[in-house]
Amino acid sequence: MAETPRIQQARGVRLFWYTMWARAYPRLIGITREKSWLFFETVLPLMATIAYIFVYKALQAPPDYVGFVVVGGAMTAFWLNVLWSMASQLYWDKEEGNLELYILSPGPLMAILLGMAVGGVFMAAFRAVIVLTVCSLLFGVVYQTGSLLLLILIFVVTMTALYGMGMLFASVFLIGGREAWHISNLLQEPIYLVSGFYFPVKSMGFWVATFASIIPLTLGLDAIRQLLFTNDPTLGFLSVELELLILVVLAVVFIAGAAWALAKLETIGRREGRLIERRR
């Protein structure tokens, strides 16, 4: 009689790694499975970005402002992804009955959140690249990259901080219940405004821009614009180096905060019996 092969049990870092990729898998594979999402998730959101470009055209704004809208419009993909596919996700998983499966599985919840983030970055990046490419070609946006390496570094750190924030939100929204949906809605346009998605954040004034810097996209977007559009060096809020430093700090704080909040809320949720409670 053939002996059943022994299944190797993953533990520690290995378990964390496998869990993360297991959660990222449906998002990564989903990009290639159903092509129709391309139309709904990329072509249609282009409309809003193009509408803002035409506003600047109607106002006869300098050409760099068209570029500001294009870059801002591309970055909205990441913010929407963080709000709807990160922050609200654990709540939706709870409603659909997936959360109880996550909790019963041996994989750590933090790895599941990280997997959501990894998959989400890819999905959002796809949409951002299409917005960036199509709008740049349609409207002839000219970019001037002083330092490509610094640009990539800023982008990576911004995404790390942003998705760290999304992981923190996910823990908080889990307790927030069905109001999570409305809070996500509430955080769309007001954040587009204070973070300067369609104009330089410096125009909002020092204190608003400082307050808005808690959202990593504010400083990330400002730094990216400073590196891509060098015609007017006075448009930046802070120096690129300082913005990078603040973004690194934000990344560390948000990821550590997410780990703490998740553990805390899981404990409270288990104790009060509300962790997997569904309310329609």
Added chain:
Amino acid sequence: MSMMQRVMDTPLVRRSNALRSFLTAAWLGWQIESNWADPFLFAVYSIARPVGSILILVMMYTVITNGATQEPIFAYIYLGNALYILVGQVISGVSWVIIDDREHYRTLRQLHTTPMNGYFYLMGRGVARMLVGLVSLVITIGFGVIAFRLPITLAGINWPLFIASTVLGIISLATIGLIIGSITLMLARHFWSVGDAISGALYLFSGAIFPLDILPAVLRPVGFIFPVTYWLELARRALLGPSHPTFPTLAAYSNEHLLLILAVISAVLVGFSGYIYNRALHLAKERGVFDMETSH
């Protein structure tokens, strides 16, 4: 006896299945919309999003013009965006009902076993979102008058034109929402983004925030198909008065001409939405997708 019960017991409502379905759905929609949170959060939600959206445009305008908000074009852009709040709320409000009932509350099947009129039920459910939109609209315009001195006074508004155009505008928007909702009945994926996508597309083609003449010539005719273009123009004219300069696109048309065009488009949409709804309902049942829960 509650107010709602009294209304439902009136002879007119008792006799009309359509009216009964509409009023019950409107009441239900309001309960769903208003009961989810405490009033403070509800108020913040209803105000912050539209005001945030409009301030984006104000900032864009201010950055380029050094704050020349007294220019006539500013009032036009501001009002276009403020009025557009209703477009999103009404279109998405009606079309989302299908998603809510089918995917979220999972009651679509049970609802259709009752003797209700499905077409008027959907219309009624959209009323609550429209009311929220109207409140946001009034607050946003009030904010514009106080903060940016928009040249609007209660005495200066052409009320008959404003009311007539807005009623027609809301009817046409609700029918667009109903058409999208009907299509949603047959969709398994991406249904949640269709309503928002259509209202997003209208934002570009309706001349809400810039004159249609700015669009490339080949795209301009798209804007003339949609009723939103005419409603926005009429409402802005009614609010700002006859002496206020308008966008050049429809400047050659009188108010009566525009009202007639809007009325014709609305009538066509009412008929078309009824046909599409019945057809989509039939197809959804025939294909067995009417009550599917995709969890997508």
